[in-house]
Amino acid sequence: MELAKVTALLRATTLEAAILTGRLVLYPSGLVAVRAGGPAPDDGSPGGPVPVVAGAGRPVVLLHGFADNHSVFLLLRRALARHGRAHVEALDYSPLTWDLRTAAEALGRRIERIADRTGRAEVDLVGHSLGGLVARYYVQRLGGDARVRTLVTLGTPHAGTTVARLADAHPLVRQMRPGSEVLRELAAPAPGCRTRFVSFWSDLDQIMVPVETARLDHPDLLVHDVRVSGIGHLALPVHPTVTAGILEALDAGGAEEATGEGAASVA
Numbered sequence: 001m002e003l004a005k006v007t008a009l010l011r012a013t014t015l016e017a018a019i020l021t022g023r024l025v026l027y028p029s030g031l032v033a034v035r036a037g038g039p040a041p042d043d044g045s046p047g048g049p050v051p052v053v054a055g056a057g058r059p060v061v062l063l064h065g066f067a068d069n070h071s072v073f074l075l076l077r078r079a080l081a082r083h084g085r086a087h088v089e090a091l092d093y094s095p096l097t098w099d100l101r102t103a104a105e106a107l108g109r110r111i112e113r114i115a116d117r118t119g120r121a122e123v124d125l126v127g128h129s130l131g132g133l134v135a136r137y138y139v140q141r142l143g144g145d146a147r148v149r150t151l152v153t154l155g156t157p158h159a160g161t162t163v164a165r166l167a168d169a170h171p172l173v174r175q176m177r178p179g180s181e182v183l184r185e186l187a188a189p190a191p192g193c194r195t196r197f198v199s200f201w202s203d204l205d206q207i208m209v210p211v212e213t214a215r216l217d218h219p220d221l222l223v224h225d226v227r228v229s230g231i232g233h234l235a236l237p238v239h240p241t242v243t244a245g246i247l248e249a250l251d252a253g254g255a256e257e258a259t260g261e262g263a264a265s266v267a
Helices: 003-031 070-082 100-118 130-141 162-167 181-187 240-251
Strands: 060-063 088-091 123-128 148-154 196-202 222-229 260-265
Touching: 003 070, 060 070, 060 100, 060 130, 070 088, 070 123, 070 240, 088 100, 100 123, 100 130, 123 130, 130 148, 130 181, 148 240, 196 240, 222 240
Parallel strands: 060 088, 060 123, 123 148, 148 196, 196 222, 222 260
Antiparallel strands: none
16 A cells, blocks of 8 residues: 555544544433424533524434434534524434334434424435435435435445444344345335435545445436545544535535535545
């Protein structure tokens, strides 16, 4: 491996370690229960909506990855609020959930309540890792494309990751294997799907193996894949460069802006 690649990998690994430490510190704050059916507490905690001076826009719903909680989105929620999104809600799904489809159904019920509470017919969704797969299942298989205008995925195993075979005791992990029943369902035709998809994938993601599995490739979906260079899996929800890309993706105007390839570098 050439020196530049080794240096980039070492830098990304060091950043991943620092982010993991921060995650462990914040994780307990993400265990605070959010009142069911109503807005999360507006107290500055990671799960509650961030107050803003002005701005509205569609509600934004954030969904974390496996073995995580909503505290992972603290920085992203603040950035969205500063960008004028008046209602940002980070949701949790139980670690005892045995089936991704069950989590997707629960997500749909929560989104309906958010739509009723805010009076908005559409929301935007951002999912990290497994959270992106849960969100995609809701959109693609449960009629969620009627509610979700844009779905942004961050390091999501759209084609399955072989790392899942190393820790497959949990049923959700097994559903992230290449060729799983859930992934075969998502690979099935999805004609007329109205949601715009933006998929961020990193060339140094050690959880997505191969890294290209986080690209979304489906003939029936409106997809814009964005390759991120220089960071790993844990950095995707918190890195400023990716955050800027998420804000741009959510503000994009129409389907013609959703297709194709993009790239971003954090070097």
